[in-house]
Amino acid sequence: MAEITPGRAYGFFTDTSVCIGCKACEVACKEWNQLPGHEPAFGDGFDNTGGLDAQNWRHVQFIDNVPDQTMGTGQGKAWLMMSDVCKHCKEASCMEVCPTGAIIRTEFDSVYIQPDVCNGCRNCIAACPYDVISQDEQKGVAQKCTLCYDRMQGNMEPACAKACPTDSIQFGPVDELRQAAQQRVTDLQEQGVTEARLYGDDSSIYGGLNAFFLLMDKPEAYNLPNEQNAVLPRRNNAGGYLATLGTAVLGVFGGLIALRRRREPAAEEGDQP
Amino acid sequence: MTLAQAQHFVAPPHWTWYILFYFFVAGISGGSYLIATLFRLRGDRADEPAARLGYYVAFVALLPAPILLTLDLGKPLRFWHMMWNTTPGEPGLNFKYWSPMSVGVWALLLFGVFATVSFLESLVRDGKLGRPGGRGLDGVFGRVFITVGAILGLFIAGYTGVLLAVSNQPVWSDTWALGGLFLASGLSGSAAMLVLLQRARPAARASEGTLVRSERLYAVLELALIVIFVVTLIPDGTLGIVFGFPWLLLWLVAFAGLVPGIAGLLTSGLTVRGEPAAAHRQSGSGGTAVAAAERTSVMTSVAMPVLVLLGVLALRAAIIFSIQ
Numbered sequence: 001m002a003e004i005t006p007g008r009a010y011g012f013f014t015d016t017s018v019c020i021g022c023k024a025c026e027v028a029c030k031e032w033n034q035l036p037g038h039e040p041a042f043g044d045g046f047d048n049t050g051g052l053d054a055q056n057w058r059h060v061q062f063i064d065n066v067p068d069q070t071m072g073t074g075q076g077k078a079w080l081m082m083s084d085v086c087k088h089c090k091e092a093s094c095m096e097v098c099p100t101g102a103i104i105r106t107e108f109d110s111v112y113i114q115p116d117v118c119n120g121c122r123n124c125i126a127a128c129p130y131d132v133i134s135q136d137e138q139k140g141v142a143q144k145c146t147l148c149y150d151r152m153q154g155n156m157e158p159a160c161a162k163a164c165p166t167d168s169i170q171f172g173p174v175d176e177l178r179q180a181a182q183q184r185v186t187d188l189q190e191q192g193v194t195e196a197r198l199y200g201d202d203s204s205i206y207g208g209l210n211a212f213f214l215l216m217d218k219p220e221a222y223n224l225p226n227e228q229n230a231v232l233p234r235r236n237n238a239g240g241y242l243a244t245l246g247t248a249v250l251g252v253f254g255g256l257i258a259l260r261r262r263r264e265p266a267a268e269e270g271d272q273p
Numbered sequence: 274m275t276l277a278q279a280q281h282f283v284a285p286p287h288w289t290w291y292i293l294f295y296f297f298v299a300g301i302s303g304g305s306y307l308i309a310t311l312f313r314l315r316g317d318r319a320d321e322p323a324a325r326l327g328y329y330v331a332f333v334a335l336l337p338a339p340i341l342l343t344l345d346l347g348k349p350l351r352f353w354h355m356m357w358n359t360t361p362g363e364p365g366l367n368f369k370y371w372s373p374m375s376v377g378v379w380a381l382l383l384f385g386v387f388a389t390v391s392f393l394e395s396l397v398r399d400g401k402l403g404r405p406g407g408r409g410l411d412g413v414f415g416r417v418f419i420t421v422g423a424i425l426g427l428f429i430a431g432y433t434g435v436l437l438a439v440s441n442q443p444v445w446s447d448t449w450a451l452g453g454l455f456l457a458s459g460l461s462g463s464a465a466m467l468v469l470l471q472r473a474r475p476a477a478r479a480s481e482g483t484l485v486r487s488e489r490l491y492a493v494l495e496l497a498l499i500v501i502f503v504v505t506l507i508p509d510g511t512l513g514i515v516f517g518f519p520w521l522l523l524w525l526v527a528f529a530g531l532v533p534g535i536a537g538l539l540t541s542g543l544t545v546r547g548e549p550a551a552a553h554r555q556s557g558s559g560g561t562a563v564a565a566a567e568r569t570s571v572m573t574s575v576a577m578p579v580l581v582l583l584g585v586l587a588l589r590a591a592i593i594f595s596i597q
Binding site for chain 1: 279280281282283284285286287288307308311312315316320345346347348349351352354355358359360363367369371372373374375378427428431432434435437438439440441442445446449450451452453454456457460483484486487490491494498501543
């Protein structure tokens with residue numbers, strides 16, 4: 001592939017229509033990033049990873065859509081599989097609230113948590129609308145997908161994209177990926193796959209996601225907030241502080257009333273030494 | 274799920290006990306500083322002991338705050354990263370006005386200076402430092418100083434609620450009332466704390482009536498904000514999370530903490546039984562004041578304040594723990 005140049009925006013286009021749920025992305029990610037992972041745990045489905053966190057920077061979601069009634073041929077959509085990852089939002093909630101400046105935007109336009117700056121306050125975890133970040137128990141800092149920052153500096157594509165056998169995960173310059181995604185969704189639509197849609201390819205979701213998706217159902221089905229619900233934490237600053245200010249004024253007022261009240265004659269009722 | 278409901282797919286930040294107790298002491302410290310300042314600026318001479326008591330409480334309650342916050346960090350020794358950016362090539366102070374945690378760090382530092390100075394000043398006035406009957410920060414400078422300190426105290430007591438709201442968490446980010454709610458409950462808790470502690474400082478008992486009256490008004494303010502909190506959660510459908518079992522039990526304690534104030538207001542309005550009249554206070558007849566104050570029962574000055582303080586803690590616990 002072409003040279004990876006600083007100053008250009010890079011990201012993922014994850015096409016869930018061709019994901020086969022092999023989890024090669026999860027394994028490759030852990031191998032490269034030396035993530036020890038969690039103790040094995042077995043759920044009642046194919047998903048034993050659980051979700052994205054400090055140890056899992058890629059997570060293949062298995063969404064069980066098996067209908068209760070028998071369906072006609074071609075109508076059954078048994079599984080939705082989707083390799084989830086940090087979206088590297090243009091307007092990133094995590095970066096917005098981070099008080100230490102540990103979360104930065106790199107020269108590749110990815111969102112990166114500097115492990116030696118982060119002090120583990122976990123404000124980013126409270127903010128991330130995608131449940132991407134969590135705290136590493138050993139290191140104490142917040143961790144998530146780095147878009148393989150180190151590999152990119154060495155002109156290598158991220159490990160998950162490299163390992164993906166079906167090209168469900170594609171890596172490249174965001175503008176090129178967007179064109180490819182448009183083509184792909186048009187092709188699918190023409191083939192009668194009307195449920196295919198793009199998520200995060202334009203600015204309607206957090207100003208545009210550098211890691212965006214082609215989905216086979218509405219975003220909520222994949223635990224992704226839709227357009228109305230993709231909102232930034234800072235929206236609550238004004239209302240929150242105004243309510244505090246109003247309460248403060250009433251609080252001072254209440255204290256003054258309490259002080260004044262006893263100077264009035266009524267207060268003398270209790271005065272019988 | 275209807276379309277009107279908010280979608281939350283976030284993970285909880287695991288802010289637990291350290292943060293609960295920090296929110297509690299922040300409310301008590303900030304609230305006590307305000308009450309002390311009101312006593313000193315707008316009260317009479319008999320209120321001065323209560324004012325000093327308030328400054329003592331503001332300082333002592335604030336002491337554990339930085340410790341609790343530091344211990345809560347994943348990397349406690351990097352607490353100073355909150356203030357100084359250690360990103361290579363970008364050294365400088367960290368300040369983001371849009372991130373309440375960032376604003377709070379500086380506000381806490383500043384308020385710490387004011388709380389410490391007012392604490393030391395109260396020690397001087399009480400003759401505990403140097404010669405007895407020392408003078409404090411008098412005049413315009415002193416008044417401006419404690420006014421600024423009181424504003425910072427109000428901020429410290431309230432911003433913790435805004436900090437929770439500036440996130441994408443269910444409940445927290447669905448309402449704009451949390452900052453006001455934490456401030457109101459912090460104020461009522463502070464009034465209750467001072468009622469409790471003035472038992473150990475007889476000279477401050479002259480102000481007990483005012484404190485009890487303040488607590489009643491703050492309880493009403495808190496109740497109003499709980500109502501707003503509930504109403505703002507309805508459209509987002511997250512009411513069931515914060516009021517579900519077992520959190521309902523904590524809410525019962527929180528409501529119990531409102532009972533002394535609201536019941537007091539309903540039964541006797543703003544009149545407090547056994548309160549010395551203004552005339553006696555002005556003449557400085559402390560003996561009468563003390564004798565009168567002593568008639569207020571243990572019920573009023575111990576059980577009720579403790580209930581209020583438990584309510585302050587339970588309210589914060591319900592809001593912090595229910596979504597995690």
